[in-house]
Amino acid sequence: MTDADTLRIDLLAAIAAAPDLAVLDGIRVAALGKAGSVTALMKTLGSMAPDVRLVDGPRLNALRDGVAAAIADRKAELEAAALDARLAAERLDLTLPVSPGPAGTIHPVSQVMDELAEIFADLGFAVADGPEIEDDWHNFTALNIPESHPARAMHDTFYLTQGDHVAPNGHPAGAATSLRWLLRTHTSPVQIRTMLNQPPPIRIIAPGRTYRSDSDATHTPMFHQVEGLVIDRGITMGHLKWTLETFVKAFFEVDDVTLRLRPSYFPFTEPSVEVDVGCSWDGGMLSIGGTASWLEILGSGMVHPRVIAACGLDPDEYQGFAFGCGIDRLAMLKYGMTDLRAFFDGDARWLRHYGFKPTDVPTLSAGVGA
Numbered sequence: 155m156t157d158a159d160t161l162r163i164d165l166l167a168a169i170a171a172a173p174d175l176a177v178l179d180g181i182r183v184a185a186l187g188k189a190g191s192v193t194a195l196m197k198t199l200g201s202m203a204p205d206v207r208l209v210d211g212p213r214l215n216a217l218r219d220g221v222a223a224a225i226a227d228r229k230a231e232l233e234a235a236a237l238d239a240r241l242a243a244e245r246l247d248l249t250l251p252v253s254p255g256p257a258g259t260i261h262p263v264s265q266v267m268d269e270l271a272e273i274f275a276d277l278g279f280a281v282a283d284g285p286e287i288e289d290d291w292h293n294f295t296a297l298n299i300p301e302s303h304p305a306r307a308m309h310d311t312f313y314l315t316q317g318d319h320v321a322p323n324g325h326p327a328g329a330a331t332s333l334r335w336l337l338r339t340h341t342s343p344v345q346i347r348t349m350l351n352q353p354p355p356i357r358i359i360a361p362g363r364t365y366r367s368d369s370d371a372t373h374t375p376m377f378h379q380v381e382g383l384v385i386d387r388g389i390t391m392g393h394l395k396w397t398l399e400t401f402v403k404a405f406f407e408v409d410d411v412t413l414r415l416r417p418s419y420f421p422f423t424e425p426s427v428e429v430d431v432g433c434s435w436d437g438g439m440l441s442i443g444g445t446a447s448w449l450e451i452l453g454s455g456m457v458h459p460r461v462i463a464a465c466g467l468d469p470d471e472y473q474g475f476a477f478g479c480g481i482d483r484l485a486m487l488k489y490g491m492t493d494l495r496a497f498f499d500g501d502a503r504w505l506r507h508y509g510f511k512p513t514d515v516p517t518l519s520a521g522v523g524a
C-alpha cells in the first residue's frame with residue numbers, strides 16, 4: 155500500500171466518524187488546508203520524475219477529490235441531522251389549548267357598540283365618528299341650541315379653560331365667529347359633521363364617548379351614546395318608527411316588542427319623541443316584551459329644518475330623522491348590571507364576570523348577543 159492509500163483509508167474513516175461540523179472542519183484543514191497532509195503529498199508531484207508523475211498524478215488527484223467529496227457528503231449529513239434535532243427540539247403542537255388560558259375580556263360597552271354596528275350595518279347604516287373635543291358651534295349652535303338657550307346650561311358642559319378662539323377660515327360657523335372648546339356633551343355634533351362632509355342620502359350611526367359634569371349611581375362624567383341619523387328625500391316618522399322597532403327587536407333579541415313614542419322636546423328635532431320600550435315582570439325581573447311597564451330608552455325625532463339648513467342643505471328638499479341613546483344604559487338593560495360606576499372602575503373581577511370573550515363577535519346570524 156502506498157502512502158496515498160493509507161492516508162485515504164485513515165481520512166475516510168475519520169470523516170465518517172466525525173461527530174459534528176467543527177471536528178469535520180478540523181479534518182478538512184488537516185488534510186486539504188495549506189499545510190494539510192493531502193496538500194503535502196500533492197506538493198511532491200513537482201519533484202517527481204515525469205514517468206512516476208504520470209502514474210501518481212492521477213492517484214493523488216483522485217485522493218484529493220475523494221477526500222473533498224467525502225467531507226462534503228459528511229457535512230451535508232451532519233447539517234441535516236442538526237436541522238432534524240433543532241426541529242425536534244423546537245416542535246410546537248398548535249392544536250394544544252392556549253396556556254396559560256386567555257386573559258382579558260371585551261368590555262360590555264365595546265360589545266354593545268359592536269352589536270349596534272352589526273345591527274345597523276344590516277339596515278345600510280355606516281359608522282361615523284367625530285372628535286370628543288368639540289367646539290360650541292358643532293355641539294350646540296348648529297343643533298339649534300343658540301347661546302342663550304337653557305339647554306346649554308342643562309348639559310353641565312365641561313369647557314376647556316383655554317377655550318375661546320375665533321373661527322378659522324372655512325369653519326362652517328362663519329369666519330370671525332367666536333368659538334369655545336368643550337368636551338362634547340352628546341354624540342349629536344356628529345350629525346352636523348356628517349351632513350357637512352357628505353351629500354345625502356345619509357344613513358349613519360355614531361357611537362362614542364360623551365362628557366357631562368354629573369356623577370351618581372346612574373351618571374358618570376364620561377359616558378357613551380350612540381347617535382343615529384338618516385337624511386334623504388321623503389323621510390317620515392314611519393321610517394323612524396320602523397327603524398327603531400327593528401333595532402330594538404334585534405338588540406334585545408325579542409320579537410314581541412312594543413314601542414311607545416311620547417311627545418317630547420329637543421331643540422334639534424321637530425317633532426320630538428321619547429321612546430319607551432314595553433316590558434313585563436318575569437319572576438321579579440323586568441324583561442323586554444309585553445306592555446305591563448315602560449322603560450325609556452332613547453330620544454328621537456325628525457331633524458329640525460334649521461339643523462338641516464345649518465349644514466348647507468335645503469330643508470324643503472331633504473328631511474330626516476335622528477335618535478340618541480345611552481349605550482351604557484342599553485348594556486345595563488341587556489346584561490343586567492345595576493351600577494353604572496362599576497363600568498369604569500377597571501376591576502378585573504367585574505370585567506371577568508361581565509366581559510365577553512374576544513371570539514364572541516356579534517353577528518345577526520348567531521343572534522347579536524351570542
Ligand code: DAH
Pocket residue numbers: 339340341342381382420422423452453454455476477478479
Ligand atoms: N342629544 C340628546 C341628548 O344627549 C339625545 C338625542 C335626542 C339625540 C333626540 C337625537 C335626538 O339625535 O333626535 O340628550
